[in-house]
Amino acid sequence: MKEFALFVLLFGLVFFPQRLFAGRVNAQEKKIHFFSNVTAVDTFKLSYDCDNLRDTIMFEIISSKGNLIYQVKFPGWALFDYGKPSYMFISDKGWKAKDYYKNEKDSIIKTDSLKNEDDRYLRSKIAGFFDEKKFFRNPIPKMLKEYKNNLIVGSYETLLNDPDVIGFSYHLYEEDGRMIAFSRKKNKVVYFWGCC
Numbered sequence: 001m002k003e004f005a006l007f008v009l010l011f012g013l014v015f016f017p018q019r020l021f022a023g024r025v026n027a028q029e030k031k032i033h034f035f036s037n038v039t040a041v042d043t044f045k046l047s048y049d050c051d052n053l054r055d056t057i058m059f060e061i062i063s064s065k066g067n068l069i070y071q072v073k074f075p076g077w078a079l080f081d082y083g084k085p086s087y088m089f090i091s092d093k094g095w096k097a098k099d100y101y102k103n104e105k106d107s108i109i110k111t112d113s114l115k116n117e118d119d120r121y122l123r124s125k126i127a128g129f130f131d132e133k134k135f136f137r138n139p140i141p142k143m144l145k146e147y148k149n150n151l152i153v154g155s156y157e158t159l160l161n162d163p164d165v166i167g168f169s170y171h172l173y174e175e176d177g178r179m180i181a182f183s184r185k186k187n188k189v190v191y192f193w194g195c196c
Contacts (some may be wrong), residue, residue, distance in 0.1 A: 026050055031130035036182035036189075038164045040064035044130050048076060053122040059129075059170075061189065070180065070189040078172040079125040085117035129170065139167035139179065143193055155192040158183040167192075 179193035
């Protein structure tokens, strides 16, 4: 009986490894930065499946005390914007399948190369998600002068009189720029600015 159980276990490990490990997040991008507090750093984290970059990505901010203060999930393809390599290539060439592919082999080679470029682009977007230039100390005065129409009423007001606010901006899809900050009045992260 033990031999049979061992056989079943080995058979499963050899022939079904993808099913055993399916859905596992196997990569993370992290950044330590001041955000909810100016005296202690928080952890910004992206978790994703590096074998399927278009799958779900989880963005989390964990406070210096270990509390989850922000979490959002989005599909990996949301990181594509107007710079998606295959989109740029196809649209620039006036692409038509009948004019582009010579045969099945050529079709596979070109399709794979476009996918590889798209994956390389997604990796670069993930690696740059927490660039220092996306953090802003006391962003509200500048936003009120330059981007007032994009401020979210009910959120940005809670940040007005706090000079220690640190904003973080990120971009999803082609026209979904967001800026978040920790509101000490509400004791939570607020989404206070959105734009194209």
